[in-house]
Amino acid sequence: AETGTTTLADTATTPVEIGTMTPADTATSPAASTTAPLETSPPPTSTAMPTSATTTTPATTPWTTTPKPSTSTARPALTCENGGTYDGEKCICTSAFNGPLCQFANDVIATNVSTFKTEVDVQVRVTNKIFTEELNNKSSLVYIDFELQFRLQMKTVYQSVAGYQGVIILNLRQGSIVVDHTVIIEAPLSNNLEATLASVTEQVVKQLEVVNTTGGNCSGQLCFTAPSNPVLKNATTNFSAADTCKESAPPGFAEYYSPHITEKGVLSCLTRCSQDVPDFLNCHYGQCQLKISGPQCACANMDVFWYPGDRCQTRVSKVGVGMAVPLVILFIGGIVLATFLIRARSRGSKARYRGQ
Structure with a gap:
């Protein structure tokens, strides 16, 4: 046979099973399908995609991974109340609150207030000075100089009064110079505020009495005298412990x-x-807690006890009740059974008696 010419004899020497060729065979042997065409037999029907160079490598199935559920042990964030902040583990409460969620207000508020301001209005007369119109003008140098000198000397007059803070001139008028002024005292707190105010007034009056006894010895200074009743207004205060x-x-x-x-x-x-x-x-078996609705009792061990009252004053063991109920049922059942047996026995005795 000439080169390049294919005869039937040549094809006979190469066994080819016609009709049994699979798509895989055609995919892996392209040369065989092109060099031995048989016009008498149609090619086998195949649904495979056309062969190409890329189809000679079997497709590999990619590995698929199923994501595992998260096993994170992170705690859920708490919702802190009343200005508390969550630090990742617990609520950090402000100084006025407590509790796991800062939901309770503190029982006690320490104010650190130990004194209160009080004022006494009194009157003195400066005997060695003459009143002038310039003293009506608080901006004048005469008034400013007099005020400074008066304050300095009043500090000496009232230095024995506990809590003395200073004086404020209310009014100046003729006669030599009559000075109405307020004495400011920082008084100690007590449970009897009225008694404290009365004591402050008494201390101020006492010092003015001392002025009257030493008023003549005032060389180079202001000389004072006080009327028999120098108090214009008793000690008062705007302080309120409740407020x-x-x-x-x-x-x-x-x-x-x-x-x-x-x-x-x-x-x-x-x-x-x-x-x-x-x-x-008094919450007895519990703890008093201050909520926004007011003080309330939180009873202890609620999983173990029942509390009939609202102040946790009486508690009943749940275990005891659980054991007592069956015993009570058995006891009642025993009574019923005994009653039934007694009645049955009584009826039997009566029947035998009648039969005799």
Whole structure:
């Protein structure tokens, strides 16, 4: 046979199973399908994609990974109340609150207030000076000089009054110079405010009496005398312990705090959860907690005990009740059974008696 010419004899020497060729065979042997065409037999039907150089490598199935559920042990963030902040583990409360979520207000507010301002209006007369019209003008040099000198000497006059803070000139008028002025005192706190104010007035008057006895010895200074009743207005104050507590209390809780002066003379603001108040809320087997709705008792071990009252004053063991109920049922059942047996036996005895 000539080169390049293919005969039937040539094809016979190369066994080809016609009709049994698979798509895989055609995909892996392109040369065989092109060099031995048989016009008498149509090519086998195949749904495979046309062969190409890229189809000689079997496709590989990619590995698929199923994501595992997260096993993170991070705690859910807490919602802190009343200005508390979450640090990743717990709520950090402000100084006025406590509790796991900062939901409870503190029982006690320490104000550190130990004194209060009080004022006494009194009158003295400067005997060695003459009143002039310039003293009506508080901006004049004459008035400023007199005021400075008066304050300096009053500091000496009132130095024995505990808590003396200074004086304020109210009015100057003729006669030599009559000076109406306010004496400012920082008085110590006490549970009896009225008694403290009376004591302040008394101390001021006492010092003015001393002025009357030493008024003649005032060379180079202002000479003072005081009238027999120098007080224009007794000691007064704008201080209110109750108002101070309301201002110190956190918003929404002011009505639950009342003032209390400690033994050291310091103002504290207490709630009914404090044992130092007359109407102390005794929670017995629980703890008093101040919520926005007011003081309430939180009973202890609620999973173990029942508390019939609202102050945790009586508790009943759940275990005891659980054991007692079956025993009571058995006891009642025993009574019923015994009653039934007694009646049955009684009826039997009556029947035998009648039969005789």
